[in-house]
Amino acid sequence: MAYFKDDQEVYDYIGKLFENLADDDELGPKFRKANTIVQYQYRNPESQITVKMLEGEDGQVDLGPTDLEPEVVMTMEADTAHRFWLGKINVTVALARGQMKAKGPVAKILKLVPLVKPVFPRYKAQLEESGREDLVNVT
Amino acid sequence: MEAGTAGEAWAGPQMSGFKDFFQFIAPTRVVAGRGLIEGLGFEFSKEGAKRVLIVTDEVIRGTGLVDKVDAGVTDGGLEVAGVFDGVPQDSDSAAVTGAAEAAREHGADAILAVGGGSVMDTAKAANVIFTHGGEPREWEGYFGLPRDDDGLGRPQELAPLACLPTTAGTGSEVSFAAVIKDRDEHIKFQVADLPMYPRLAVLDPESTRTLPPQLAAATGMDAMTHAIEGHVSSEWNPHGSAYALQALRLIRDNLEQAVAHPEDDDARGNMLVASNLAIQPTSSGAIGIAHSLSHPCGAYYDVPHGVANAINLPWVIEFNAAGGEPIADRYREINELFGLEVGGPGDQAGHALAEHVRGVVRALGLPTRLSEVGVPEEGIPQLVEGAEGDGCTLVNPRETTAEDFAELYRKAL
Numbered sequence: 001m002a003y004f005k006d007d008q009e010v011y012d013y014i015g016k017l018f019e020n021l022a023d024d025d026e027l028g029p030k031f032r033k034a035n036t037i038v039q040y041q042y043r044n045p046e047s048q049i050t051v052k053m054l055e056g057e058d059g060q061v062d063l064g065p066t067d068l069e070p071e072v073v074m075t076m077e078a079d080t081a082h083r084f085w086l087g088k089i090n091v092t093v094a095l096a097r098g099q100m101k102a103k104g105p106v107a108k109i110l111k112l113v114p115l116v117k118p119v120f121p122r123y124k125a126q127l128e129e130s131g132r133e134d135l136v137n138v139t
Numbered sequence: 140m141e142a143g144t145a146g147e148a149w150a151g152p153q154m155s156g157f158k159d160f161f162q163f164i165a166p167t168r169v170v171a172g173r174g175l176i177e178g179l180g181f182e183f184s185k186e187g188a189k190r191v192l193i194v195t196d197e198v199i200r201g202t203g204l205v206d207k208v209d210a211g212v213t214d215g216g217l218e219v220a221g222v223f224d225g226v227p228q229d230s231d232s233a234a235v236t237g238a239a240e241a242a243r244e245h246g247a248d249a250i251l252a253v254g255g256g257s258v259m260d261t262a263k264a265a266n267v268i269f270t271h272g273g274e275p276r277e278w279e280g281y282f283g284l285p286r287d288d289d290g291l292g293r294p295q296e297l298a299p300l301a302c303l304p305t306t307a308g309t310g311s312e313v314s315f316a317a318v319i320k321d322r323d324e325h326i327k328f329q330v331a332d333l334p335m336y337p338r339l340a341v342l343d344p345e346s347t348r349t350l351p352p353q354l355a356a357a358t359g360m361d362a363m364t365h366a367i368e369g370h371v372s373s374e375w376n377p378h379g380s381a382y383a384l385q386a387l388r389l390i391r392d393n394l395e396q397a398v399a400h401p402e403d404d405d406a407r408g409n410m411l412v413a414s415n416l417a418i419q420p421t422s423s424g425a426i427g428i429a430h431s432l433s434h435p436c437g438a439y440y441d442v443p444h445g446v447a448n449a450i451n452l453p454w455v456i457e458f459n460a461a462g463g464e465p466i467a468d469r470y471r472e473i474n475e476l477f478g479l480e481v482g483g484p485g486d487q488a489g490h491a492l493a494e495h496v497r498g499v500v501r502a503l504g505l506p507t508r509l510s511e512v513g514v515p516e517e518g519i520p521q522l523v524e525g526a527e528g529d530g531c532t533l534v535n536p537r538e539t540t541a542e543d544f545a546e547l548y549r550k551a552l
Binding site: 072075090091092093095096097098101102103104105106107108110111113114 | 160162279280281282283290291326328329373374423424527528529530532533534538
């Protein structure tokens, strides 16, 4: 069974994390150096998060439909995204296994992977604060 | 204290033992030997080819090799639909589109690449456009080609593709990626997916007979870099290492001979095989930051890829080997193969291998400094940005910061 029951839960947890990162004084500017717009298209449940990371502009996170034109599109199960933010996914392996698919100038996003490691405990804490320990203890 | 030194537990990637996961893919049929060009049509027909577009460049065409290939294809009962010889030194989007259009115009149903890495990468990307349409940049990315079952099932096949490499270095004849230059945006982009594996690779020393020694040296160092990085990457695995270590034995025994004595068919043939083996670990994503450092050198300063790798590799070996004993142990396995020192602390083992590589580079007559090939010190910040964003960085065994990259470039300058 999927971890999230509907798209709203995806937005409540993963979407909220993206919003927090966009506003983060330290990480926000680093992410915006990627200078791209990336869209995460999730399955089970169907959902979509679009993140604008453009140098010199404010960050923007659209949950669901968007007017932003993505340059990079990452496709995966919402469960894979959840496990990634818990630090349980090796991106290289996920790409090799086809658990993640990447379209566009992927290097712009791969560059961010080492930066997000400190975010993993933050995601866990965010879930715990929301009373969703059930989502923390996944294999 | 650096990770992996005495008293600190290793916290890096798993560098030995049974791995949680790895995937190894080698679907290309390889035929190697003498006199194979005459039988190209015979071999390619087994892959379903009937009307073949030959993709090459003007230099190769000028050597007369394409005429021999044409005869070999025809003798095997296939038709040569046409020849596209418009591939530039660095493959670009225009060449990819041009080759795909040529395949359509000539009514081809199969593509045969005759050339080095740029020609083969052009043919691979052109095959995607030929089969699925669109523009090259639309297919940029990993595992993005059409698949059955709403994109989750088996990838749809491309037209039959065969490769006859005319350099011994890139291994592109058995890899699933194509690196293409976008001249408008001054970047190189990658298209990579499983159907892009060529169906057939033909390794015949006749095809490298006219390879200039300088190019043989540079491409040979590219093969050495693939093999060393493939064995030591965080994505190493036993299958990839079997290929990488055998490639290094062949390089050890044949590279300098093939460069110094281009008339030696055996040495050139063995280097074709070595290059072919050395690339295989990349099917598992096993590579490293020598490539991350070298890619921007090519993109911004047109440094040939093999030359950049030859310069950067020794510095990377020293950097990685100092990152922990589990990493150094994998270099020790290479040292053993080269008859080098394996004892002592990791940085010592790394230094021994790095010095050996530097010696080979000097013996081959290649440049040993980035400043010799036009890279200026003020270019380092831009190069660092490129290296950080390179896909190879994620799979290096030692984590690499922007400052680490800057320091590596400064050392190599």
